[in-house]
Structures are given as structure tokens and as C-alpha cells.
Amino acid sequence: MPTIRHIKPGDYLTLLAGVLFTVWISLIAWSGGAADTALIRSGGKVFREVPLSRDQQIEVPGPLGTSIITIEKGKARISSDPSPRQYCVRQGWLQQAGEISVCLPNQVSVELTGGQKKYDSLNY
């Protein structure tokens, strides 16, 4: 490969600095806040607030039936729900603060809190 005279030694340094900067800013922007609490709502009211540190299953009553929320290894998900389209179940595990899973038909939602919230609100 022919050498390009206009590439100077310092350019490699700048490139390295750029890579480090990109990695650093990615870690900051994407780390989010670690969640420590799951906020469970039913019918718009807070049903329970449970820590993510303890593995458990919580049954939440709603107008259609019972939703089951599973908390495991610092993560939470809605594992069973009577809603017809199962969006909240298919959403899977929630890990970071600010993430939320909502079963509209059964009026049940799980929101992770703690750390800093990544989103103030989410609209679909």
C-alpha cells in the first residue's frame, strides 16, 4: 500500500482519541439507569411496588382476569395475561429504569424505576 504523505503521525492519535471518545459516550448514553424497583399498576392505581432483588411471582387482578408478573434476577416481565393480543407478554423482560410494559385490555402495567429514568414518557 502506498503511503500517503499527508497522513501525519498525530492523525493516528486523533483517530484513537475519537474511538475512545465514541466508546465512552456510548457507554454513558446507553447504560441507562439500573432499575431496582418494579411499579405495578392496575386500573390506573398503583397496585404494588416491589423490589427487583427478590424473585417472585405476583398476581394482579384486572377486569379481564389475572395477570401474572414474574420478577427474576433483577428483571421483570408479564408472564401471563388474559388480553387478546398479548402485547405486554410478548414484550418480554424489562431491565432498565423507565422501561414499561402495558396490558391495556386488562389495565395492568409494570414500570421499572430507580436510577435515572431513560424516558419521561413513551408513546405508541
Next chain:
Amino acid sequence: MTASIIKLDTTAEDHHIARMAAVALGLTVLENAIPSPLPGVKPGLANIITLIVLARFGWRAAVWVSLLRVVAGSLLFGNFLAPGFFLSLSGAVCSLAVLALSMHLPRRWFGAVTHSILAAFAHIAGQMAVIYLWLIPHSGIAYLIPIFATAALVFGTVNGLVAAQFMDNAEGEPPSNNKRT
């Protein structure tokens, strides 16, 4: 009726600037034909011209070429004074500000690639500032910063390499140090 002729006195530098801005404009048009995976992620090929002008004719000429390209490009694409125009403008202004500083780095050690990478980061910083302060005042855009930063790094490096290679070719074999041609 007497026909009046308005004659503007133009210098050789004006001609250079106009020619370079035209080339930059051509690259902008070319670049718009390339589909972008994400809105806002563009190679910024026209900045190659800015880098070459900066190295050859100095910062003032680079400002002219860069801003002419932004304004003329927006007229060409019909988004003059639209949000996209202000994004281009803020990016260009921030890049030029950073170039004004980085061009004083010792030339022996830092070349076009350094200028390009720094300008690319300044470009997205300026754009993100406008996006956050004006268009989407929501902290959620922070989530996109890594994507834009990666794009800046990659395209900044590539553009810098192209500019460096071009300057090698244009100079021919003997390393000349002509400031003005």
C-alpha cells in the same frame, strides 16, 4: 434605454472559492442520491473540499466554500430556512469553529485526517445542540448520540483520508509548500 453593464471586480481567489464551492455542491447532490440508513447519517463528502480548501487557501476561504455550499445546496433542494437547513448550517458553523482552532495544531504532526475527525464530531455536536434546543427538546435523543458519534468517526476518517490522498496526488512528487497557487 441604455444598456447598463454591472461589472463586479473579482479576484483570482473569488474564482477559486466559486469553483471549489461548485465542486462541493456537486458532491452534496451526489451524496443525496445515496440512500441513508438513518436520517441524518450522511458521509458529508462535501467536507473533503472544505478540508482541501483549508489546507491550500486558509480558513477564510474554507468558511466561504462551506457556507456557500450550505446555502446553495439548500436552495437546490428547496429546504432553505427549513429545519434541515439550520441543521446543516449549525453543523457547518461548529465544524468551521473547530477547524479554526485545529488548523493551528503543528502541521508536521497533524494533517487532514485530524482536521476531518475533529470537524465531524463538531458537526454532530452542533446538530445535536440544534435538535435538542429547538426541534426535539427531550433527553431521549441522547440515545442516538452513539450512532451519530460512530458515523462521525467513520466518515470523518474516510473523508480525511480521501482529502489527504487527493492532496498527495495534486502535489505530485516533490513536497511543495505553496500556500497560494
